Amino acid sequence: MWSHSRLLELLNIEHPIIQAGMAGGVTTPELVTAVSNTGGLGTLGAGYMAPEAIRDSIQKIKHLTRSPFGVNVFVPEFPQATENEIRRVNELLEPFRNELGIKAESKPQVDEKLFEKQIMVIKEQQVPVCSFTFGIPDQDIIKDLKNEGIVLIGTATTVEEAVLNEQSGMDIVVAQGSEAGGHRGTFSGSYSKSMIGTMSLIPQVADQVSIPVVAAGGIMDGRGVRASMILGAEGAQLGTAFVTCKESGAKQQHKEAILHTKETETAMTTSFSGKPARGIRNDFIEKMEGYEHELLDYPLQNSMTKGIRKEAAIQDRPEFMSLWSGQSPRLSQNKSAAEIIQSIIFQMEKINR
């Protein structure tokens, strides 16, 4: 049924399943390679990673698999913040820091050359697939990577963004529906207008681009993957489904939260990073509600909350952690990545019969 799609050919994989390149330590080399070795595409979520760490992880990945894999990076933006804005955010974050007994960070720290350095490692390591979130990189980067034979995947949350990805030379576009956990990939137009459900987004995107479309958002099992393909996608990208799996590097509290929550318990928030993202509603999200217009832009806000998130995990205080999750947590399972993929394939074959 899906043995000859352009997507499978482009990516040189067996099953139309991409593990999303989630940042923040979820995508261990063990997870990436478990997915790739089972015939899907594992992806290292390198968005926040230093170039040396990316190089290390890629080398581990290459040691653990001969199959293709991807690396996901964040197209950068360079916002500014005044001293006053920073002081105000420190004020807003103080109650959480006090609860955790840590001192205030005085300034956001962002490496403005990070993306360039990440791209250099991706080229140097001849990574088979590179995917982008939060925008489309400059044409010289796109041409450079394509010259190296690297397959490029862009992210879109609207039809217009999908068309921009195609026009820029992306080989594949992930269409991310509003159900998706973690950050919105929106880069053109307002966030609120770009919250399009997967059921609506996929056919409308598929009708307007000719490159292969990959569906994302709320997809956790064979029903979701097969439904996506009927809607016009050639495959699906799953994030939350892999957060809870055994090889995932997600914090235990994060895994437990997903495994025990309901579809009504996620919320969109900008409070952790400055960009809208979907996570399980907790104290941090609720207490920051109403202050979102005072936060710093991404990635400055992300830098400001880093200490809180890290310390909250150490002290086992999930109420202050970013517990990213899509809207289908009732479908989550604590199995190995291979078992998850095999059960997806089994379900899909059953549906096809």
Added chain:
Amino acid sequence: MWSHSRLLELLNIEHPIIQAGMAGGVTTPELVTAVSNTGGLGTLGAGYMAPEAIRDSIQKIKHLTRSPFGVNVFVPEFPQATENEIRRVNELLEPFRNELGIKAESKPQVDEKLFEKQIMVIKEQQVPVCSFTFGIPDQDIIKDLKNEGIVLIGTATTVEEAVLNEQSGMDIVVAQGSEAGGHRGTFSGSYSKSMIGTMSLIPQVADQVSIPVVAAGGIMDGRGVRASMILGAEGAQLGTAFVTCKESGAKQQHKEAILHTKETETAMTTSFSGKPARGIRNDFIEKMEGYEHELLDYPLQNSMTKGIRKEAAIQDRPEFMSLWSGQSPRLSQNKSAAEIIQSIIFQMEKINR
């Protein structure tokens, strides 16, 4: 593939396609019967209709088809509003009334016995199918209608609401995803927590109830119907897809707006009726943003804006009309209802091959 589902048997229809019971004049007897005569289930949107008008429409429907059809009604609520609250809403609505040259309505007018009277007509007319929005009616009504052999369909926007529908004795439950146009069916829990995308909602609901599930929200064609069925539904309910069709009684401006808009141009608003609903963003929605906490509860607010909506249609001012639409307007077509259903069936058969 779908020739033997419980849904088709219960409803005694040929195709797993339900035309949503949209209120406000969209569902003419011609539309309802065009759908039913093509093998789907047409539904009269009787939510706001007086009993005499419902009786008239049902008699016309019976004259035009021998196939089953449904009538949709709204489970009532009885909010109060103080003189001050009403005065404030009149203040907020004044600019629109001035633009249209109409005088202020002084008070909301709501018939608190409307639902009872509607149910009496449904019984008296031996309507084959009755569907409910905004809640679950009392047990005596449910038992009474079931005793008459009327098949009952409830509406849910969360797993919990679907389970409540099943427990109450509903025969079928429509699971309405966040893509859906028009009013949210939410009746238990907060609206914002109940905005679950169709891709997430259907499998999670299907896993938790044993009555047949019908998917709604963003579904406009054979891809959507077939995908819904793979996700665990036995059929789909389409609203926006039928608003633009030839037999629809929707105002011409409403049809045109859907046919020419994009997936990013709808918004959730409570400003027309007091209940959250998805429509195409226009002046009325945008100017009322920020005042939503000052509006009257449904159905009082609906009564307050009625004159504006009616007069705006007459004066061809779509910027003040409620242009309900789901998130897939790019898939809309101005064809006959029969052509829409036939093209859905054709697409579904093509997918199955």
